[in-house]
Amino acid sequence: MGILDNDTVIVDAILTKKGRQKLARGESLGITQYAFGDTGVDYTLYNPDHPSGSSAYGSAITDLPMLEAVPDENVFLRYKLYGQGERNVQNFAYITVENTSITIPKQPLKTKSVAQTIIPSVFNQTVESTNFNYRILDIRGLYLPNLGDTAGPTIAVSMTNYQGDSWPGTAHPDPVIANIFGHQGSLEINAMSLEFSATKTLGVEVSQEGAASAFVTLTVNANKSV
Secondary structure, eight states: OOEEOTTTOSOOOOOOHHHHHHHHTTOOOOOOOOOOBOTTOOGGGOOTTOTTOGGGTTHHHHTSOEEOOOSOHHHHOSSBOOOOSOSSOOOOOEEEESOSEEEEOBOTTSSOBOOEEEOEEEESOSSOOOEEEEEESOOTTEEOTBTBOTTOOOTTEEETTOOOSSOOOTTSSSOOOEEEEEEESOEEEEEOTTOOSSOEEEEEEEEETTEEEEEEEEEEOOOSOO
């Protein structure tokens, strides 16, 4: 990922592999949907005490370097902007989690790990639902205790690039994205014993229909040895 020149670039657009194939064949790209995100924006820089007045409150934010587009939503659209097109709506529903950064530690003097729980809540929603969707960006070496034992997942979990009946281990060559739809409440995550020889960091997206998503950074400590 690179940094673009704010003074000269207005829009940076790149095509996915599928888009390049269609363009090479002279076909229409057929774009019907789009999404906006604010990955790379630090809103803590907003300064209502700026000496230059209200027009400069957000100057530190708008002066941030723009990130070069990447055709991977797991990298570039980790933080999506949500809206349904309504006018005069001041507050959309959004999801928060108790901890946006979670670490799965190793048990002392053992090769097992200690499960951690993602606990989401919804705000500004008329009827709060307790069902959430979870998207784990690489579940290799992990398992979900309340959605299957260490032998394998239940049918509630769908995984990309993987067809096995058991949870995929770290030896699987490609990242495996796990999707859990309509799960009741919090989600418990743990690491398989003896799977991690080094620390690993991955992302978990928590979503719900009609609300802006939340993103959790999950770190897994090594548990290969005692």
